[in-house]
Each structure stands twice: as structure tokens, then as C-alpha cells.
Amino acid sequence: MSGRESMREWFIVYLKGMFMGAADAVPGVSGGTIALITGIYERLIAAITALDPGVLRYLPRVHRRTERAELRAALVAMDVPFLLALGAGIATALVTVAQVMTYAFETYPGLVAALFFGLIAASAIVLYDHVSLDTPRRVAVAVFGFVLAFALSGPEVSNSMPNSPLFVLVAGSIAIAGMILPGISGAFFLYVLGQYEFLTGTLTEFTDGLVGLASGGSLEVLIEPGIVILAFGAGALVGLFSIAYAIRWALANYREATLTFLVSLMVGALRLPATEVINNTPVATPTAIGSVLAVAAVGGALVLLVDRYTADIDFS
Structure with a gap:
């Protein structure tokens, strides 16, 4: 393979x-489905499961040519270059x-909620064929899942969730499962846990701070959002090797x-x-209602379009 082909x-x-x-950035289609x-x-799954912390033993002697060669070989064997290239693309899209x-949350909160309603509703419809209620135990599981989500998704609960680094770490460990497994979006979990708007705003604040730093801005503006992002990343690593495996x-x-x-x-x-x-559409004019329905329909159509190309996927 030539260098050009490799690139x-x-x-x-x-x-x-x-x-x-x-x-992964919106609560609808899972990155795993993509x-x-x-x-x-x-x-992707093979590369993740091949990751071995033991490779860190090469770092103290990385100044030696033989150790660097062994480290490089180990990283290639674990397909780390693939994960880095894929991760760079994911990070670009997330930012x-x-x-x-x-911007949308600040300007069109009602329409954003309508979009999320369409995305989540269509995702539930797509997966409905995989639902089985043929035993009392599965009926109980369905009722428990519905009641749990309904209780957590009440504005009085969702809006009261803490934005502390510790809770963000927990949310990240849960969200990563949806981000790599097909069927349900990681952003969905963040949305229900009341972290979605906070984290998108924090990521925007951090990237804006980086841009400002390049033009002579202060490093201090990166500290607070940086701590939140590190907490989310740490939680994602924990979830990657625990919750994601449990769901699989x-x-x-x-x-x-x-x-x-x-x-x-x-x-x-x-x-x-x-x-x-409802809260962000105070005046129920025909235009407002039509806009909400149209945006929700667009969200649902996006999910159904993806499902059209994944009809033969087995979510097991």
C-alpha cells in the first residue's frame, strides 16, 4: 500500500x-448503528477489546530505539491508529x-425539543419489532423501564440533576454504552440525565477558549470546562470497559x-x-404548531431513513 493510498x-x-x-451528538440514532x-x-469492537494497559510498560524506556519499535508494533497490533483516526472524526463532529x-438551545428551545421528540419516538418505533411482551417478566421489565424513564424525564427531576464533575463522570460512563452499541444513542442518556445541554455548552465554551488562547487569550477560561470534559472522558473510559460490556x-x-x-x-x-x-411554545398559533410538527417529522424521518439501510442488522 502506498503512502497516498494509506492516507x-x-x-x-x-x-x-x-x-x-x-x-452520537443527538439523542436519536446510535453511533454504533452508523x-x-x-x-x-x-x-471497532475488536480494537476496543484488544486495548491492553500493559503497553504502558514501554513508556519509561521509549527513548531507546528498540523500545520505540516494540511500542509502535504493540499499538499497531491493537489497531490504535484506527481508533485515533476514528476518534478524531468523532471529536470533530461532536465539537x-x-x-x-x-446556539439552537438558546434561540429555538421549543423546536430543539420537537426535534428530539421526533428522533426518540422514531428510534422507539424502529426498535419496537425487537420488543417482546410474551411473558410476565418481560412485561414487568417494560413497565419498569417506562416508569423509570418517565420519572427521570420530568423537568423537575431532569433540571435538578447536578452538573458536578462526579455526576458528569457517571453520566459519561452510561452514555458511552449508547455511543458504541447499536440501537440507542448515548446522547439520549445524557438528555434524560439532564446533562446534554450542559455538556454541549461546556464543550463549546472549551473550544472557544482554545481558539481564544491561540490569539492571546487567558488559560484560566479553559480550567473549569476542561475539568468537566476530563470528568466525562474518565467516565467514558470506565463505562467502555464495564457498562458497555455489561449491555453487550x-x-x-x-x-x-x-x-x-x-x-x-x-x-x-x-x-x-x-x-x-409545551413550555417553550407559549402561544399555540397555527404557525407555531406547524413548525413543531414539521421539525419533529424531520427528526423522525432521519431515523427512519437510517433504519431503511439497516433493516438486515441484528441488534443482538
Whole structure:
């Protein structure tokens, strides 16, 4: 493979990462689903499960040529270059979408909520075929999932969730499961836990601070948002090797019950965007109602469009 061809391949991986990041940035389609569509899901999971902290033993002697060669070989064997290229694409999309969503939350909060309603509702519809209510236990799982999400998605609960680094760490560990597993979006969990708007705003604040730093700004403006981002990243690492594995195990061994629970969460969580739409649409004029319905329809259509190209995907 020539250098040019190699760079082209890495650029394609980067673009696929951008598509994954764009999906992960809104509570609808999962980045894992996009990975399936683009044909890199198996490689992604293999690379993640191949990560070995033992490679750090090379770092103290990295100044030696032989140790650098061994370190490079170990990283290539774990497919770390692939993860870096993919991660760069995901990060680019997350930053870009965060900028857009921060502006949208400030300017069109009702329409943003309508978009999220359409995305979440359509996602529940797409996964409904995988729901099974043929046993009392699965019915109980569905009821529990719905009640749990309905209770958490009440504005009085969601808006009262703390934005502390510790809670962000917990939210990150939960969200990462949705970000890499097909079927449910990581941003959905952040939205229900009341962290979505806070984190998109924090990411925007951090990137704006970086831009300002390059033009002579203060480093202090990066400290507070930087701590939040580090907390989320730490939580994502914890979840990557714990919660994500647990959900994969549950899907492999209790597929119907797990998907029933996840879909019930989505349906129960529709309370939050519905309430936000009502609260931010004080005057129910035909134009306002039409705009809300149109935006919700667009969100639903996006999910259904993705589902059209994933009809043969087995979410187990």
C-alpha cells in the first residue's frame, strides 16, 4: 500500500468517525448503528477489546530505539491508529454539532425539543419489532423501564440533576454504552440525565477558549470546562470497559428483555421533550404548531431513513 493510498484510507476512517460523532451528538440514532452501516463495527469492537494497559510498560524506556519499535508494533497490533483516526472524526463532529446545538438551545428551545421528540419516538418505533411482551417478566421489565424513564424525564427531576464533575463522570460512563452499541444513542442518556445541554455548552465554551488562547487569550477560561470534559472522558473510559460490556452481555444472553427495557426507556423519556415543547411554545398559533410538527417529522424521518439501510442488522 502506498503512502497516498494509506492516507486516503485513514481519511475515510476519519469521515466515518465524523458520521458516528454526528449521530452520537443527538439523542436519536446510535453511533454504533452508523458504524454498522459503514462496515467498521466489528473492527471497532475488536480494537476496543484488544486495548491492553500493559503497553504502558514501554513508556519509561521509549527513548531507546528498540523500545520505540516494540511500542509502535504493540499499538499497531491493537489497531490504535484506527481508533485515533476514528476518534478524531468523532471529536470533530461532536465539537461542530455542539456549537450548533448551543446556539439552537438558546434561540429555538421549543423546536430543539420537537426535534428530539421526533428522533426518540422514531428510534422507539424502529426498535419496537425487537420488543417482546410474551411473558410476565418481560412485561414487568417494560413497565419498569417506562416508569423509570418517565420519572427521570420530568423537568423537575431532569433540571435538578447536578452538573458536578462526579455526576458528569457517571453520566459519561452510561452514555458511552449508547455511543458504541447499536440501537440507542448515548446522547439520549445524557438528555434524560439532564446533562446534554450542559455538556454541549461546556464543550463549546472549551473550544472557544482554545481558539481564544491561540490569539492571546487567558488559560484560566479553559480550567473549569476542561475539568468537566476530563470528568466525562474518565467516565467514558470506565463505562467502555464495564457498562458497555455489561449491555453487550445482556444483549447476547437476554436480547428480547434488554431491548424491551431500552425501548420502554425511550417511550417513557418522551415526557421530557414533550414538556419542553409545551413550555417553550407559549402561544399555540397555527404557525407555531406547524413548525413543531414539521421539525419533529424531520427528526423522525432521519431515523427512519437510517433504519431503511439497516433493516438486515441484528441488534443482538
